[in-house]
Amino acid sequence: MTIEKLTIVPPSEPLKGRANPPGSKSITNRALLLAGLAKGTSRLTGALKSDDTRYMAEALRAMGVLVEEPDDTTFVVTSSGKLNVPVAPLFLGNAGTATRFLTAAVASVEGVVVVDGDEHMRKRPIGPLVSALQSIGIKAEAPTGCPPVTVTGNGHFASGRVEIDAGLSSQYVSALLMAAPLALSGSNAPVTVALTGPEIGARGYIDLTLDAMRAFGAKVDQVDAATWKVEPTGYVAADFHIEPDASAATYLWAAEVLTGGPIDIGTPANAFTQPDAKAYDVISAFPHIPAVVDGSQMQDAIPTIAVLSAFNETPVRFVGISNLRVKECDRIRAVSTGLNAIRTGLAEEDGDDLIVHSDPQLAGQNLPAEIDTFADHRIAMSFALAGLKIDGITILDPKCVGKTFPTYWDVLAGLGLTYRDESFAS
Incomplete structure (x- = not known):
C-alpha cells in the first residue's frame, strides 16, 4: 500500500x-563494489540494506557476481575478480554512489556497459568523471553530462595519470581510485589520480575510500593533498565490518x-x-x-x-x-x-x-x-x-x-x- x-x-x-x-550507506556501497572486484568470497557485516545498496548489489549480480544476503545486515560476495558484460543497462535508481563508482569500474569490463538511473539521477552531473575517463583513452559517453553513461571497456582499467575536477563531488575521485587497481600490471604502473584544482566536496569521504581499498588489498600512496598513486594489484577477498x-x-x-x-x-x-x-x-x-x-x-x-x-x-x-x-x-x-x-x-x-x-x-x-x-x-x-x-x-x-x-x-x-x-x- x-x-x-x-x-x-x-x-x-x-x-x-x-x-x-x-549501517553506513557510503561504506556499504564501497565495500560491495570492492568485494565484487575481489577474487574469492568476502563477508560484509553491519551493512545497510536499502534502495541504494540494493541497486549496487543487483548491478554486481547482473555482471556475474554472486551476492548472498544471509541476514538483514550481511552481504556475502563471491567473485572471480572480474566483472562481465551485463545483458541489459545497469539501472541504479537515484543512487549517486553506485552510479559514479560503477561508471569507472565498468571500464574494466570487456565490452559495452550502459550505466543509467531514474529521472532524478538523469539530472545529476557526471560529466567531470566521463571527461577524466576519456582523457586516459577509455571510451565513455554521456551526451547530456548526466546519466545514462555508455562505457566501452577492454578488460582492464587504463594506466597512467588521470586528472579530475572534483569541485562537484568527491565521488568522482573515489570512483577513479577504486578502479585504478584494475589496471594492467607493468603497463605504465602505478596509476596516478590527481585533482585539477584545490576544491573537493567532502574530502573525508576519500579517506573512507582509501581505508576500504586497503582492506581489500590495494596499495595506495598519497603523494600530496591532491595526488594519489595506486598500484595495479587488483583486489583480494576480505571480511569487512561496516560502522553505523x-x-x-x-x-x-x-x-x-x-x-x-x-x-x-x-x-x-x-x-x-x-x-x-x-x-x-x-x-x-x-x-x-x-x-x-x-x-x-x-x-x-x-x-x-x-x-x-x-x-x-x-x-x-x-x-x-x-x-x-x-x-x-x-x-x-x-x-x-x-x-x-x-x-x-x-x-x-x-x-x-x-x-x-x-x-x-x-x-x-x-x-x-x-x-x-x-x-x-x-x-x-x-x-x-x-x-x-x-x-x-x-x-x-x-x-x-x-x-x-x-x-x-x-x-x-x-x-x-x-x-x-x-x-x-x-
Missing part, C-alpha cells in the same frame, strides 16, 4: 530509548537535543570515521549553534542542522554547501522551501548560502505545513524534526526514506513518537 503523507504528533514527553542507526551511518545518526542526535532525550544510538560520536560525524559538535551546541556553519565537509548533515536551527536562539548562515544543489534534489532550495512553508521568511537563500532566521518561539505552535520532500530521503527525515516541536507538520512521500534508512519512522515510533496517519502502519 502506497502512503502519500504522514503527519507527526509533537511528543508530550522526551523521546528516549535505544535506537540503532543502519553517521548521517542517519544526526537525526537521532538532533531529536535528543530537541526533546531532552536521552537516546542511545549504541556508538559514541567520536567512534565514527565518516565526515558527517563532525555534525555532532554543532548539534550539541543547540540552542546556541554558531552564527556561521561551514557545511563543506559534512554535507549530508546540513538539512538536519538547518531544520534544528529553526529553533536556535540566533540566526544561522550555512556556507560551503553549493554541492547540495546537485544531490538527490536541490537541497538548499528544498530546505528553504520547507522552512518557509512552516512560516514565511523562516529561511532565505543568499547565492549558494542558506540563512535560517531562527525563532525559539516556534516551539509549541500550531503551524500546519505540508513538506514537499522532492523524493529526497534527507529532506523527509530532517523535517520530521520540525514536527517534534511544531504541531501540523506533514511529510509528503514519507516512504522515500527507504533510500538509506528504511526503518526510520519505526525507529522514531520506538522512541515514543506517534503519527496521525494511522494508515501508515498498515
